[in-house]
Amino acid sequence: MRSLDRTAINAPADWQDKVNDKLPDPEAYASKAQEFEQLPINGQQRRNSFTKYAPEELPKRRRKPYFPTVWSSDRRVKSALATWSHSKCAYCEDKINARRSQQVEHFKPKSLFPSLAYDWDNYFLACNGCNGTKSDKWPESGKYVRPDQDQPETLFAFDEQGGMKARETSSDAQRTVDDFGLDRPGLREARKVAIRQPLNTMRTVLAQRLPDNMKRRLAQRIVTEAEHPEVSYSQAKGQNLRRLWHEHFPNVSLF
Incomplete structure (x- = not known):
């Protein structure tokens, strides 16, 4: 989302x-x-x-x-x-x-x-x-996350296997995951497959003997393409790519 x-x-x-x-x-x-x-x-x-x-x-x-x-x-x-x-x-x-x-x-x-x-x-x-x-679910208390109001980028976390869960601070977000089926098996597998290609490309870039500034430019391009609004599962891809970058360069901002 x-x-x-x-x-x-x-x-x-x-x-x-x-x-x-x-x-x-x-x-x-x-x-x-x-x-x-x-x-x-x-x-x-x-x-x-x-x-x-x-x-x-x-x-x-x-x-x-x-x-x-x-x-x-x-x-x-x-x-x-x-x-x-x-x-x-x-x-x-x-x-x-x-x-x-x-x-x-x-x-x-x-x-x-x-x-x-x-x-x-x-x-x-x-x-x-x-x-x-x-379907016609609606919580008795609390609410669901709205894409047009609630900054969903800050509320959900995606792992490399395509799994999706709420960040610890949001019960509304976890309710949304559960009641919308956002971590259902077929969807989780589709995200996993979609994440794999850009993640492997990023790993290849980071493993090359290139100057860090060149790696950064290449990584920026990969992330920008993966996070484009028209791309499927853009949030899942972006989170995993950014996490991989920070594992390699914990003190260097990607953008």
Whole structure:
């Protein structure tokens, strides 16, 4: 996970109109959503979802209330999110170029926070793995790490085997790792493979009989390329490369 600048993405001017067209009574929906969100987060009524709490405020499909999926039907949403996060999952940094594999993820689940179901500030691009694992989870206390607010670069640690964990000071970060499945086996293996190539290149550079200033320039280039925003698992790669540099030159800044 790496930081994303929310100011770089904005809802289209006609977004709210498109949403309102899909709801029976937008004002009544907003009022009921506010009322619903005052219920205890883990209470039975809240966990039963807004569709059961206020079915009259939602359209019906086969006689069942549902949230109109404007975030999916309006192709501008996914397109904007993909551009914003460089076609990477905002959580695990896996590259998801195939449009059908890209998910519009509600950071705060719409079943628990219906007032945010159509709020662009609540949307992130996610892969199937992270979106499916997180599902409609939300902590009773504390929070999850947001890529656009919480400086995730300072909160997570990656090892050479692709493992990911929270730094010791953040229980919110560890909760995010656990509930989003950010250390799931397949993802851990993918990071391990991705880390290996630049790390081996860096080791080769450091082992050569070159002046230290030349090693530094070459190492800078490797790290800059690995940490580029468009690169998959850029944080995992960057942390391991920087750690390797400081093992060899503990008193020399890389940049």
